[in-house]
Amino acid sequence: MSDVVLRGIRKSFGEIETLHGIDLDIKDGEFVVFVGPSGCGKSTLLRTIAGLEDITSGDLHIGGERCNDVPPAKRGVAMVFQSYALYPHMTVAENMAFGLKLAGVSKDEMKQAVDRAAKILQIEHLLERKPKALSGGQRQRVAIGRAIVRKPNVFLFDEPLSNLDAALRVQMRIEITKLHRELKTTMIYVTHDQVEAMTLADRIVVLSAGNVEQVGAPLELYHHPRNLFVAGFIGSPKMNFIQGTLLSGSETLATVKLADGAQVQVQVDASRGKVGSAVTLGIRPEHFVVDAQGNKIAGQVIAAEHLGEATIYYVHVEGAQDHLVVRAHAEHDAKAGETLHVGAAPSDCYLFDDAGLAFQRVKNS
C-alpha cells in the first residue's frame, strides 16, 4: 500500500501542453476519482502515474519514492484499461498469472493467487477460457482479476466500466466498492461519468483542460463547488445558471436581480461582491419548487418528461443559459406552452461572481 504524491506535474505532447502543473496528495488506502469532460487530461494524468507516459516536469512519488524515471513494471501499480486489454492468445488463468510469471513466482503460488482473485470476482468457472469466449462484463472482471493478482500498492482504473451496459455498470460499481473495502489498497479511478465519481470516491478530483478545478469529498463538491465549472459538472441533471446583477450583499444574504426584473435571495457570504456587478445564479433542478412562495421565477414550459418518479420540465426563462431544467413531482402536469412559476429556497441557491468563482454558501450540510 502506498500514498501517491503529485507535485507540479506537467505533460506536453510536442508543442501542446495537456497537463498544466497538477498538485495532488492521495493518501494510503484512499479511493480517488479523477473526473472531467473528455480531453481534460484525466487519462493522461493516470497514464503518467502508471508510467505509460513520461512526465515533462514535476515530481511523482509513490510510497515515498520518486517514480518519474521508474518503468511501469517497478512502480507497484496495476492498471485496468477501458478496453480490457486482455492477452487474446492466453486463457483467463494465464492472463491473470502473466505478471507473476514474469516476476518468476513459483507455479503453486501463481495458482493460489489466481484462484484467490478468481474467487473474489466469481470467475472461477472461466479460468480455462480464452477472452474471445467471454462477455464484456466477464472480460472486465478478468482485467480486474489480473490487477488483483499482482497485489499492487496502487490500483489504476481507466474508465473501466464505460464499455458495459447500464445494468452491468451499476453492478460492477458496487463490486469495485466492495473490492476496495476488502483490499484497502489505494485506488485511482478515471471516469467521465459524475455518477460513478459520486458513488465510488472517497475524494473526487475535478479536472478541466489540464487543470485541477477542485478536490473534495463527493458531497462537498455537490454542496460547495468552488466555481461554475464544478457546479455544472457535479450533479445530474446539471445545475441551472441564470445571469443577474447583485443588488445587495451581506455576510449571510445576497439579493440578485434577474433579467426579467424578478428579485431572488441567496444565502451566501456576498460581502466581497460589488453591488451592481454581474453574477450568475445557480439552482439545481432538484431544488426547484413549483408554485413556490418567496424566490420566484416565471417561464414557459418547452417540454415535459414524465419519468414516473418525477417530472422534468424544460422551461424558457429570460437570462438563463439554454433553458431551465426543473425536477417536479411526478403528479405535476403542466403542458408545453403553459407558464410555470418556480422557485427555490434561498438556502438551496448558489451564487457565482463575474469571474465564475462561488460565493461561500452559508448553509452547511
Next chain:
Amino acid sequence: MAVVLDKSHRWRVAAAHVGLICFIALTLAPFLMLLSISLRPGNFATGELIPTVISLDHWKLALGISYQGADGQLIEPDFPVLGWLWNSVKVAGLSALIALLLSTTCAYAFARMKFAFKPQLMTSLLLLQMFPSVLVLVGIYAIFDRIGTYVPGLGINSHGGLILAYTGGIALHIWTIKGYFETIPTEIEEAAKVDGASPFQAFRYVLLPMSLPILMVVFILAFINGINEYPIASILVQSQDQLTLAVGSKQFLYPQHYRWGDFAAAAILSGLPITVVFLMAQRWMISGLTAGGVKG
C-alpha cells in the same frame, strides 16, 4: 438464405462458373504441360498433352537413379538434381528465417518506437529496394568477392554468401509486418508493461504470438523468393555441387541440346518444398487471433 433472387440469377451464376473454370484451366495449363513433358519419352517441348507412352526416364535422372537408355546403355545421372534441391531448401529456409527475424524486430521499431526521421527511413527503405537486383549484380558480385577474402564462408561460391544476399531484401517484409503490428491495439502491450514486462518481453510474449499469421505469410514469401531466385544465385554460386535448383536446372538447356524432359522434372521438383512449407504454415495462418483482447 431466403434472399429473393432475380430470375436471371441462375444464368449469371452459371456464366460466372464457366468463366472461372476457363480461368483455372488457363492457369493450370502450363503446369500440366510441364508434367506431361516430364513424363514423355525424349526431350521435346511440344507434343500431346496426355502422353501415349509414359517414360519415367526424366524422373529417374532427376532423382539420381541410373536407367537403361534406348541403345541399351546404362545412363548415369549427370547432374546432382536432389543435391541442388537440398541446396535450394537450405538457402531458402535459412534466409527466410533470418529475414523474418530481422524484419520482425525492425517492424516493431517502426510500428511502436519513436525516433527521428522515421517516415523518411520507411520511404527510403522501400525506394532502395525498388531497383531490380539484376541492375546491381556487378556490385553484389564485387562486394561478396571482397567479403570472401575476409570471411570465406560468406564469399563467392558459398551458401552463406547467398543467404546473406537474400536476407538483404527485407524492406517489403518490414512494411508488411509493420502494417499488421499497427492493427494490434497498443493497450495490450501497455497492459503487459504494467504487468511487469520489459519492452522485449512485451514484444516476445504478447505481440509476437498475436502476429503469427503475418509472420507465416512473410516466411512463405521469403522462402518462395529463395527457391525461385535466379540472377543473384547464378553469379554468387559457381561450382556445380553448390548450385540451387533454379540455377542448376538451367544446365539441362544448352544451345546444342535442350533437354526439356529433364528440365521439366527438375522444375516440378522445385515446387515441392514450397508446397510442403505452405501446407505446414497454413495451420497458423488463421484470422481472429486478436479477437477478444480489447473491446471491438
